[in-house]
Amino acid sequence: MIRKLAIIGVGLIGGSMARALREEGVVQEIVGCGRSKPNLERAVELGVIDHYTHDIGEAVRGADLIVLAVPLGAMEATFRAMQDHLADDAVITDVGSVKGSVVEDAVKVFGEAPAFLVPGHPIAGTERSGVEASFPELFRNRRVILTPLDNTDPQALQKVEQAWRHCGADLSYMAVAHHDEVLAATSHLPHMLAYSLVDSLARMKENDEIFRYAAGGFRDFTRIASSNPVMWRDICLANREALGGMLKRFADELHGMADALEKDDAEGLLEIFERAKAARDRYIDGVE
Amino acid sequence: MIRKLAIIGVGLIGGSMARALREEGVVQEIVGCGRSKPNLERAVELGVIDHYTHDIGEAVRGADLIVLAVPLGAMEATFRAMQDHLADDAVITDVGSVKGSVVEDAVKVFGEAPAFLVPGHPIAGTERSGVEASFPELFRNRRVILTPLDNTDPQALQKVEQAWRHCGADLSYMAVAHHDEVLAATSHLPHMLAYSLVDSLARMKENDEIFRYAAGGFRDFTRIASSNPVMWRDICLANREALGGMLKRFADELHGMADALEKDDAEGLLEIFERAKAARDRYIDGVE
Structure with a gap:
């Protein structure tokens, strides 16, 4: 049982986690914390949280589970604001898409990675955001990656594991750096590509016409470019090391593709396309 | 009324067009032509075509409307095979995704662009293929771009327009080269990117793990990599001029993104992401 759950950032992810734990009846009190008053008021109206505050210190006071669902750029300040107000049994987890930067931010504030911090990342979401978009089933049968450190308190880990299991999630475990490499490949790089492509088309002279003739494939391909900028x-900045390298390697591959086109290398192109189709059909279609 | 409709290539597109025209009751006889006997037999069983032949010359004999729904690489050979068997009132259209190469192929065979050729391109399709995947509503409210030439016979154009209207399509008109530029941007480049990305991930050491942690955004982003290679x-080869240039420019943009990451250029990145989101939300979401 969670005595007091503090959700810092009551958006799609934080709100959905609160809803799921509430539905399971495993939490006594839920406090929401954030900057947008209308969003927090709506969260109370919707029954997602019991009450709210804009003050992080107040939010975490007495809380035994604290979920950081704020943008990665706000992590350090969030740690700092809560540092002197934590309960003795407080456990902190987060839902950030990059884990190395969260651990670094915690080290900056606490001097070392705190034993009560369990970095986590739910592989779930939609391109929508805000508490209105939240729903309790968001994490059901979705993977949640936890990246505990060597010094992480086993009881803290267990508390976070239990919470995610109540949300219906499948837990996986990775080292921090490995998580950031894998996610750079499957998530951060595709987002960079989608944003870049849409932006470069939007800057073309006849962009109106270009978008008008876009088909369903383009809509799917660029859906992630509608995500929160x-x-x-x-x-992207938090994972810039892993991501920057991949971005450059991929740019070089594209130059290779352009060369293949120029040389009319039908066999080379077909090989790439066939390998890609086989990989996608094998790995992805099974779960669609 | 169409007296005899010859569908060369009875797959998703050719099959759907036959089904739509049949449903509208505007065609007396439909002959299918292709190489795969099981596919053609299935097309007869499904009532998509009345009968079939593997011989293009036989298929077009007496046909007043001929639809070329073969891969672009087979266009020239297809023109050549039908050239001595066309009826006096034969009208040819095609459904290729590149229009310049189709016109060039026709010129190679007929000496000049034939007045009875109306190049066309329906902006419709799924990543599935074959006659099994075809359905009569595929083109309903979808754009079909026609790229008639200066010497195109107005009556031939009218015949093709009528057929597409019976399929429920919205007709647009473009110059050949302009079509190929627009489609390179919205369709051919995204396919190249999706194929390249999936292939480069599949070639990574831990590709099993990488795909296992791919989320919904990645599935959408790479859906087009499941298309027919x-x-x-x-x-891509048929449109290599327009596409190659775009590919190189895009690769350079990615190097620019990598630089922005390296320099921690938060403002520059946000500007790109915001512009992209605004463009996509404005142009694309309206039609989702």
């Missing part, structure tokens, strides 16, 4: 700026 | 090899 601030959140994604923070993610 | 032969068809797309042909499209």
Whole structure:
């Protein structure tokens, strides 16, 4: 049983977690914390949280589970604001898409990675945001990656594991750096590509016409470019080392593709396309 | 009324067009032509075509409307095979995703662009293929771009327009080269990116794990990499001039993004992401 759950950032992820735990009846009190008063008031109206405050210190006071669902760029300040107000049994987890930067931010504030911090990342979401978009089933049968450190308190880990299990999530475990490499490949790089492509088309002279003739494939391909720009700026910067390398390697591959086109290399292109189709059909279609 | 409709290539597009025209009751006889006997037999069973032949010359004999729904790489050979068997009132249209190469192929065979050729391109499709995937509503409210030439016979154009209207399509008109530029941007480049990305991830050491942690955004982003590789090899090569240039420019943009990451250029990234989101939400979401 969670005595007091503090959700810092009551948006899609934080709100959905609160809803799921409430539905399971495993939490006594839920406090929401954030900057937008209308969003927090709506969260109370919707029954997602019991009450709210704009003050992080007040939110975490007496809380035994604290969920940080703020943009990565706000993590350090959030740690700092709560640092002197934590209960003795407080456990902190987060839902950030990059784990290395969260651990670094915690080290900056606490001097070392705190034993009560369990970095986490639910692989779930939609391109919508805000508490209105939240729903209790968001994490059901979705993966949540936890990246505990060597010094993480086993009881803290267990508390976070239990909370995610109540949300219906499948737990996975990774080292921090490995998580950031894997997510750079499957999530952060695709977002960079989608944003770049849409932006470069939007800057073309006849962009009106170009978008008018876009088909369903283009809509799917660019859906992630409708994601929250601030959140994604923070993610890309927080994971800039892994992501920057991949971005450059991929740019070089595209130059290779352009060369293949120029040389009329039908076999080379077909090989790439066939390998890609086989990989996608094998790995992805099974879960669609 | 269409006396005899010859569908060369009875797949998703050719099959759906036959079904739509049949449903409208505007065609007396439909002959299918292709190489795969099981596919053609299935097309007869499904009532998509009345009968079939593997011989293009036989298929077009007496046909007043001929639809070329073969891969772009097969266009020239297809024109050649039908050239001596066309009826006096034969009208040819095609459904290729590149229009310049189709016109060039026709010129190679007929000496000049034939007045009875109306190049066309329906902006419709799914990543599935084959006659099994075809359905009569595929083109309903979808755009079909026609790129008639200066010497195109107005009556031939009218015949093709009528057929598409019976399929429920919205007709648009473009110059050949302009079509190929617009489609390179919205369709051919995204396919190249999706194929390249999936292939480069599949070639990574831990590709199993990488795909396992891919989320919904990645599935949408890479859906087009499940498209037919032969068809797309042909499209990319057929449009290599417009596409190659765009590919290189885009690769350079990605290097610019990598630089922005390295320099921690938060403002620059946010600007790109915000512009992209605004463009996508404005142009695309309206039609989702």
